[in-house]
Amino acid sequence: MAFIGFAxxxxxxxxxxxxxDAGSLAGLSQDQVGQLIPLLLVLILVAxxxxxxxxxxxxxxxxxxxxxxxxxxxxxxxxxxxxxxGFSNRLLGEFSPGAAVIDETGGIARFRRGFGDTFRxxxxxxxxxxxxxFDTGASVVVLTGRDARAAGISLNGLRFTVPVQTANGxxxxxIVALDRIEVGGITRRNIRAFVxxxxxxxxxxxGMSYLRTLKAYSVSRDTLELKG
Numbered sequence: 001m002a003f004i005g006f007a008x009x010x011x012x013x014x015x016x017x018x019x020x021d022a023g024s025l026a027g028l029s030q031d032q033v034g035q036l037i038p039l040l041l042v043l044i045l046v047a048x049x050x051x052x053x054x055x056x057x058x059x060x061x062x063x064x065x066x067x068x069x070x071x072x073x074x075x076x077x078x079x080x081x082x083x084x085x086g087f088s089n090r091l092l093g094e095f096s097p098g099a100a101v102i103d104e105t106g107g108i109a110r111f112r113r114g115f116g117d118t119f120r121x122x123x124x125x126x127x128x129x130x131x132x133x134f135d136t137g138a139s140v141v142v143l144t145g146r147d148a149r150a151a152g153i154s155l156n157g158l159r160f161t162v163p164v165q166t167a168n169g170x171x172x173x174x175i176v177a178l179d180r181i182e183v184g185g186i187t188r189r190n191i192r193a194f195v196x197x198x199x200x201x202x203x204x205x206x207g208m209s210y211l212r213t214l215k216a217y218s219v220s221r222d223t224l225e226l227k228g
Contacts, residue, residue: 100184106227107215109184113222121224123206124182126151130204132183134224138207141181141193142166142173147204148195151178160197171200181210186228188213 099122100109111134114120119134125143128150132141142164145155158174165171173194181191183206192209211217216227 102185107186108228109186109226111184111224111226113224119219119224120203121183121206123204124180126153126179126181128152132204132206135205135207136211138205140207140209141178141191142201142205142207143176143193143195144201144204145195145198148176153195155195155198158195160195162194164194164196164200166196166201172197173200183210184226186214186226 100111102109111119111121121132121134123130123132125147128147130143130147130150135142143151143153149155153176158176160172160174162173162175163170164173173196176193176195178189178191178193180187180189182188188210191213193207211226214226214228216225218225
């Protein structure tokens with residue numbers, strides 16, 4: 001009972017600190033500390049169940065250390081939740097170069113350079129997932145025939161009259177307009193694009209007709225950054 005009373009006094013003290021104009025506590029704001037108090041009370045109640053039985057002092061000490069460790073880990077995880085989220089996003093980018101690491105607050109999407117010294121990314125065109133390569137040398141977005149069909153564009157009736165230079169050599173393409181294209185959470189509508197004739201292109205290209213609509217884009221070492 002003495003332990004429970006002492007723990008409740010600690011919780012009450014934290015509450016008084018929050019209610020007063022005491023600034024921050026251990027680097028946490030008053031609101032953050034206030035959100036942690038319910039967790040502290042739950043830990044007190046769980047720990048009190050152990051003290052309701054007759055147990056050896058060594059077991060009691062071990063339990064105290066265990067619960068103190070759990071509380072510290074929970075506090076540290078809460079305090080550094082944004083850093084942990086950022087680290088997990090960077091780790092995801094390393095293992096999956098095509099996946100975007102998105103900074104929601106700044107409207108920024110980052111991609112890691114993949115194999116072949118290119119930036120491959122997972123885009124969505126007219127609701128269909130499409131793998132694309134970042135290419136500032138392409139004046140417009142260029143789709144393979146396969147990706148165009150996935151995006152709901154019928155190849156029947158397209159006029160492949162525009163000469164284009166591709167990795168496979170010279171080819172022909174048809175002009176289309178994309179209703180919607182989204183890359184790393186950055187969406188644009190009514191974007192001019194080409195559909196390459198079958199066999200002319202292996203992977204779709206994210207070209208300037210999309211890139212020039214962005215506030216900025218930059219490449220720093222192995223990172224591509226798109227700012228919407």
